[in-house]
Amino acid sequence: MKGIKNFFSIFFIFLIILSSVNAFSVSQESISNPLCPRDTGLFVDIIKNTDPVSKDFNINSRGSASGWAVTVPNSFVLNPNEEKKVYSYITPSQTANPGNYNLDTVISTDDDSKVISHSVIVKDCFKAGLTSITSTKQEMCPDGAVKYELTLTNRGEFKETFRLSVEGELKNIISLTDSSVILDKSESKKIIVYLKAPVDSREYQFTVIAIGDSGKTRDSVPLTLKVNPCYDFDFKVLADTSYNVCDRSYNVVPLMIENKGTAINTYKLDVDGPIWARSEKLELTLRSNEAKNFNLVFAPTYGVEGSFPVHLEVSPQIGFNKISKDLNILVRKCYGVKADIIDSSSQICQGVESSFNAVVKNTGEIRKSYRIGLESPSWVSSDTKILNIDGGEEKNLIIKAFPTSDVKPGSYNVDFLVNSTDQDGLQDKDSIKLDVVSVNDCYKPKLSFPYDDVIVYYDSSALIPFNIENSGVRKASYNLFLSGNAATFSSMTPVEINVDPGKTETAYVYVAPKTNMPLGVYDAKITLSLKNGAALDSRDMKIEITDNKEKATDIKLSSSGPVVNSTSLSFASRVKNWFGGLFSSDDNDVNNLLSYDDVNASASVVVSPLDDNTGLFSRFRYYFLAAFILLALIILFFVFGMYKTIVSFFDDEVVDYNKDDKTNEVHSDAVFNNAIDSKPEVVKKVIKKKVIEKPVKTAKVVKKKAPLSIAKIEEPKPEVKKVSNTNYIKKESTKTEIKKNVKKDYVKSEPKAYGVIDSPALNELKDKIDEE
Structure with a gap:
């Protein structure tokens, strides 16, 4: 009983679960x-x-x-x-x-x-159908008209717009009856494709495409066109394509045209070449597979020479294919003559004979005889009348022109004629234009002076450049002359100069005032003439001699011209200053060198700027040279006894002054003081050092009762023995030696001296020595 209750309970629970599932x-x-x-x-x-x-x-x-x-x-x-x-x-x-x-x-x-x-x-509601009504593959002759028929159908569910296009190698020569078509559902339309067949015989592919605007449908039809060789032909040269012939020769080249097409056709031949290359036939009509031969004839005439290309092109009357052939004809000049006057024009002068070179060349390969002729004025001639010239050779001759003084200046044409003496009739000519110029215009010079008036410092020299331009037509040789009162201290260089036509040369006037030259303005005249001929041009200029150095003209010379030192020193003085500069210990401290004039007992500063850009080797090479010369002098001193010669070489030049001439007075004090005051402090120290502390040159003096500010030079007397004034005293000498050597010469009062010097500067030097 209890088991039955349990069964019903389980069944009831199952029904509840089952009811909840459904x-x-x-x-x-x-x-x-x-x-x-x-x-x-x-x-x-x-x-x-x-x-x-x-x-x-x-x-x-x-x-x-x-x-x-x-x-x-x-x-x-x-x-x-x-x-x-x-x-x-x-x-x-x-x-x-x-x-x-x-x-x-x-x-x-x-x-x-x-x-x-x-x-x-x-579903697919957008659909197109593109089909071919005619065959998709057709055949045609070149350039023939071709037509394809197509049908376009809207197989979609809606009204549609279709765009038509062509793709492929023939798309640029194809045309369609419609490029855009609007079709309702299931509606169709015929599309026709037109084109002309290409000229090349082969097979071509292309495609017609239809695309709907909706982007949902696309259809296409591939088409084929075969172009048959309906108008094919062939053109051949049946001999060589290159020829090497003489001028005045006759040559034949055989040609052939063959019609390989399927239709009768006419062919035209074009000859592109020299006028003496011609074809026997210029047009031929041929049936299918027929061929004909004909000739190309070329006969170059006399005088033709060189390489001549001949281009032959055959074009069919139907069809577009063309065939070309190229020939090259090299023509040798077996007969020819070339007349050539070297100059095409020339200027000649009245009364002057001129010669011109002419050349006659046998440009052929055979020996020929040629007659020479001139078509010219009577004063033009040639001594050569007949020339026999081998092939490839040439001969020279002279054409002479001698216009007399009665021939009017102007232009005259001269024709040089060359003709063969046989019946070939070979001839050639050349011409020259002769411009007759008067004698005055043949050698026309022009003088130009950059400096018309020049001021020169009395103790310096100057080089004045001037230009000579030949404005004539012939190369001229000119003579230069210098006159005027400035010629006493000036010279010309060069005195003879050659100038080409249209060119300019430079000459110079060298000015070097002499001693005791009075200050003032001097005249100079430069005259130019033909060599050994009459004067053609002249120029005047003024040269002023001044004692104001700052007033002197600064003359600029080109880098290619000569360089002239502005200070006039004697050769011996220059050599002494050079040696003194080599052994001066102060040269590296300053850029000024001091020179001492023994004759005038006055100091003057000569500015010689050192070149900062000079290399060490260039500067020290003079020291090496000085050492070598010094060594040679020592050998001469002690081996050959040459010291007397060396001493006399370094003696100062003694100038003979006129005692009564007041212009010879040298203001020693003023020159000395002005030279010092115009220089910077560092230069003043060097001057004092060089005058007082460095070696002092003794001067020959005669003691006077009263001091003079002006030193007058007396005339030398034959019986007076000259006292040497070359006693240089080295810086390393002791003060006692300085006193001894200087005072020894100073106290001499015998009437043996050449001049009288009494200067405050030297008196001060004497006092300092006496004090020491």
């Missing part, structure tokens, strides 16, 4: 048909609550078509045994591709859920 049911009432893009379909589902209690239901969609679907209602409540319809609307998008898609409707309650699956079919 709480609701779902079923499909309708489904959608296949859809086109943007068409709408409907799915209807029925949901029934089989639970004894009310339930809440929620509806959701999923699957590949869920993006296009909308389901209503999406939530509701059903009482026991109550049912409700759920509607799912679906509209595929415009871009949806044809195919099968799924839409799942999910129904769920608090304790259960179920899925109903729907199949959505999107």
